[in-house]
Structures are given as structure tokens and as C-alpha cells.
Amino acid sequence: MRRFRLFPALLLAPVLTGCFASEGAGGPGGGSDAEDGSRLRVALAFPPAENLSPYGDDATILSRLGVTESLTALDANGAAVPVLAASWRRESDRTWLFTLREATFQDGTDVTPSAVAASLTHATEAEPAPAALSGVRLRAQAAGSTGVRITTGSPDPVLPSRLSSPSLAVLAPKAYGTTGRVDPVGTATGPFELTKVTGATSATLDRFDDHWGGLARSSGVDVRFIADGTARTAALRTGQVDLAEAVPVAQAATLDRATRKETATARTTSLLLNSESGPFKDPELRAAARRAVDTSALADGVYEGHADAGAGIYGPAVTWAEGKRRAPVGRAKAAAPADTKLTLATYDNRPELPEVAQVLKQQLEKAGFEVELEVREYSRLESDALDGRFDALVLARNTLVDTGDPVAVLASDFTCDGGYNLALLCDKGVDRAVAKAERATDTAERQDAVMAAEADILGTDAVVPLVHQRVITGVADSVRGALLDPYERTLVGTGTGTGTRR
Numbered sequence: 001m002r003r004f005r006l007f008p009a010l011l012l013a014p015v016l017t018g019c020f021a022s023e024g025a026g027g028p029g030g031g032s033d034a035e036d037g038s039r040l041r042v043a044l045a046f047p048p049a050e051n052l053s054p055y056g057d058d059a060t061i062l063s064r065l066g067v068t069e070s071l072t073a074l075d076a077n078g079a080a081v082p083v084l085a086a087s088w089r090r091e092s093d094r095t096w097l098f099t100l101r102e103a104t105f106q107d108g109t110d111v112t113p114s115a116v117a118a119s120l121t122h123a124t125e126a127e128p129a130p131a132a133l134s135g136v137r138l139r140a141q142a143a144g145s146t147g148v149r150i151t152t153g154s155p156d157p158v159l160p161s162r163l164s165s166p167s168l169a170v171l172a173p174k175a176y177g178t179t180g181r182v183d184p185v186g187t188a189t190g191p192f193e194l195t196k197v198t199g200a201t202s203a204t205l206d207r208f209d210d211h212w213g214g215l216a217r218s219s220g221v222d223v224r225f226i227a228d229g230t231a232r233t234a235a236l237r238t239g240q241v242d243l244a245e246a247v248p249v250a251q252a253a254t255l256d257r258a259t260r261k262e263t264a265t266a267r268t269t270s271l272l273l274n275s276e277s278g279p280f281k282d283p284e285l286r287a288a289a290r291r292a293v294d295t296s297a298l299a300d301g302v303y304e305g306h307a308d309a310g311a312g313i314y315g316p317a318v319t320w321a322e323g324k325r326r327a328p329v330g331r332a333k334a335a336a337p338a339d340t341k342l343t344l345a346t347y348d349n350r351p352e353l354p355e356v357a358q359v360l361k362q363q364l365e366k367a368g369f370e371v372e373l374e375v376r377e378y379s380r381l382e383s384d385a386l387d388g389r390f391d392a393l394v395l396a397r398n399t400l401v402d403t404g405d406p407v408a409v410l411a412s413d414f415t416c417d418g419g420y421n422l423a424l425l426c427d428k429g430v431d432r433a434v435a436k437a438e439r440a441t442d443t444a445e446r447q448d449a450v451m452a453a454e455a456d457i458l459g460t461d462a463v464v465p466l467v468h469q470r471v472i473t474g475v476a477d478s479v480r481g482a483l484l485d486p487y488e489r490t491l492v493g494t495g496t497g498t499g500t501r502r
Helices: 014-018 059-064 113-125 229-237 283-292 295-302 352-367 382-386 406-414 428-439 443-459
Strands: 021-023 040-044 072-074 080-082 085-090 095-100 138-143 147-152 192-198 202-207 220-225 260-273 307-309 341-347 370-376 392-398 463-475 482-484
Touching: 040 229, 080 085, 113 138, 113 147, 229 463, 260 283, 260 352, 260 482, 283 352, 295 307, 295 352, 295 463, 341 352, 352 370, 352 392, 352 463, 406 428, 406 443, 428 443, 443 463, 463 482
Parallel strands: 040 220, 341 370, 341 392
Antiparallel strands: 021 482, 072 080, 085 095, 095 147, 138 147, 192 202, 202 220, 260 392, 260 463, 307 463
């Protein structure tokens, strides 16, 4: 089974000015105080884990800080909108032509068709491949002075959305070394240039004055990586930072109401059961675990009403899903656990997860399982989870983050060749259902096929949806233009900065 690290997203902030919630009257356009803008202080939950490779976990960091951009972005409805590509058109069922806008890389070179084609080619050749390209063969070629022609191995009706992926940032030729390492320092196109990273502690960004979207409001961004949610919230409350992501539910009440910004997201917290080895290789024990879980106790208790009880892989933020949802298919009859021993794992970067896992431990033990709980920082847990060293895992996953296409998370997370298949599920019926969804070109037909595949996946009991999250971001009263979106790809853009409220 092909497995690789993932933790998605990339910036695309300037184009999202009309797409997502932007805190403050100034908006993301820069504004009159851009020339002498002060530096912005940001607290993030996840430190760099893979030398800032755009193909792994760190793509999210690069995106949210306004460092990297892709050809397209997603609007609030999940439709592709222009970023480095000013426009595009479909030439045939497998070929698209993207027309580039005038832009400059942070190393001073021009964003040219050949540079863009080379950057996308590097992504297709990456080992392991980015999640957005799972199961996709893609070839990019320069087309004249402003165009990039992209051809796929089979028809791909969502290609413009796919190219918005966090893992498909466009970087200058200088970024790609002979060793295979990709270096985004000084080679991206976003409004902020990464200039210094101090291990897992901090990072420094300076404003990129030649950004195609205009001069950023802030002169730079000073980042602190604070894994502990209580400490992250305290840093905001005491004025040490201006923005703090992923404020814990338990800490929300310590912030002024105006400082707490709650955003409905496509993030679902699920219990993933190792279907390849251990006790949950038995579908009847998976059914017993699923039956033991009380999701309402999690939504109302752990999340204090800041989440909805799990209904499926896709939650309320995916507005079309509810009306198309189907009953799970082919569930096994639950067996008696009979003191079955299992290891349940989660991570503490998202502070509610250890508490969720503790409640699940109690619920499973009440049903007759013997549960050992293990909590780590995410970067120290992922590789073991991918290798199947845990019997069960509590994971918070944005179901639309890779491409905005709902099929992508199914292919990545629940198929035999899926690169982020933490449930280690390999079911021929599921693979067929996901493949059918991938082939669908009509929007309504594709959505129907996605929900049919969801029903097949839920029928295996390899995944138990727990809650659908609303993310709380701490935004100081002095901050304008924070970019809060349901895909959690953006946070800082050209219009994000501090200043007196108007």
C-alpha cells in the first residue's frame, strides 16, 4: 500500500478577498497604511515537520502565512477562481489551457509558462506524489508566451479546482535542487517571503514588495509555533500575538466575544479503525466499536456546542451532501468485544482531540473493550499511524482541503492505494464506488456518486464520524483582514494587518 505524509494547504490569499470572511473594515486589499504597516504576530499550532516541503504537512503553513500560491483558489462555494492563472478554458475532454497573469517570483525572476510547467512537472514526479494528484496522470507544457497546456491521462472535470491544491504551489526553478529537496525560501510568489525558520519554534516573513496583487498591509509576519492550545490562547489574550489559530473550545470563554471568530469548516473528526491488522481486522468488532460511540456526548460535551454530531464523512459545511446522504451499505453484525485489547491514539495539536479520545476510551471500555490511550504531537504520530501501529486513531480531517473536490478525500483516505489511508482500508467494493465517482463529469452526478461511495465506506465501519467542527480563531481587535475560510487554507493575505478599527 502506498503511504505518505499529508497535511494540506497553500495561500492563494489575495484572490480570496471576496470569497471568505475577512475580519475588519480594511479588507485584504492593502489599504492606505500599507506603506508603513507594522509587523503581524501569529501563533500557529503545527510547526514545520518536513523541511518546508510543499508536498507534505508544511504546505498548510506556507499557505496560511501567505508565502505560496497556486494557479487557482477556491471560493466559498468550492468553485475555482483565478490566482496565478488569470483564466482557463477546456480544449478537449483531457486538455485545458491556462492563461497566466503577469507575476514575479520572490527571487526576482518572472513567472513564465515554462517555469509553471516545470513546477507542476516536479509535483507529478514527487515521491510520494501529492495527495491532489492521487490516481491522476498530468502533463504540463508551456503554450506560447502566456499559456500553460495541461493534459490528463483521463478526463478530469475538476482540474481547475484540483490545481488550487495546497500541494501544487508554483515555485521558481531555483526551488528545485538536484537532491530532490524543494526549497520555498525566496522562491514562491505570495505577498510574504519566508526569510528565517528557527526549528519548531518560530519563523520570520518579510513583505514581498513586487507581489502581483499589490503591497501587503503588514511589513512582515512574525510566527510562533505553539502546540499547546492553552498557551496559544494565552499569548493572544496577553497581547503577545495578534492572531491565534485553533483556539481550544475550553479556552474560548477566556477571550472577549469580539475576539472569538467561529468558522464553519469542512473538517470532520473521526475514529479510524485499523482494518488491516489487530482486533479491528474483524468487521464485527469494528461494528461493536461503532455501536459503542455516542457522538452527541462529544458534540455537546467536549466541544460545548461548537460542533455538530457526526453524520457522515461530509458535514454541514458541505451543504449539498445532507440531501443526498444514503444509509451505510453492508454493515456487519456487532460482536461482543469480550475484553478485546486495543491501542487508541490521537495528537494534542488540536487540544480537543485528547479529551475526545478520553471520552471514547470510556465509551469503548463500557462496551467491553480494554483500551490503552496514547497521545503525541502530530509529527511524532503520523508515520506510526500510516504503518498501522495503532488499532484506532482519532483524527481531525478537512474533507475538501486537498482539491475542493469531495472525491479526493475518498481516494486518498479510503482506497487500497490511498496515500493517507490511516484506516488501512482495502475493499474492492469501495474502490469501485470511488472510481465511479472519479469518472463522473456532471456536477449532480458526481455528488450522487460521492454519497454512494460514502455509504459503502461507512458500511465497512473502518471510519466512525464523530463530530463536524467549527474552528475558533483568535483575532485581536486591532487586526483587519484575517482570512477565515472553510477549507482552512488561508489566514494571512495582502490585507491582513494591525491598526485602529474604523
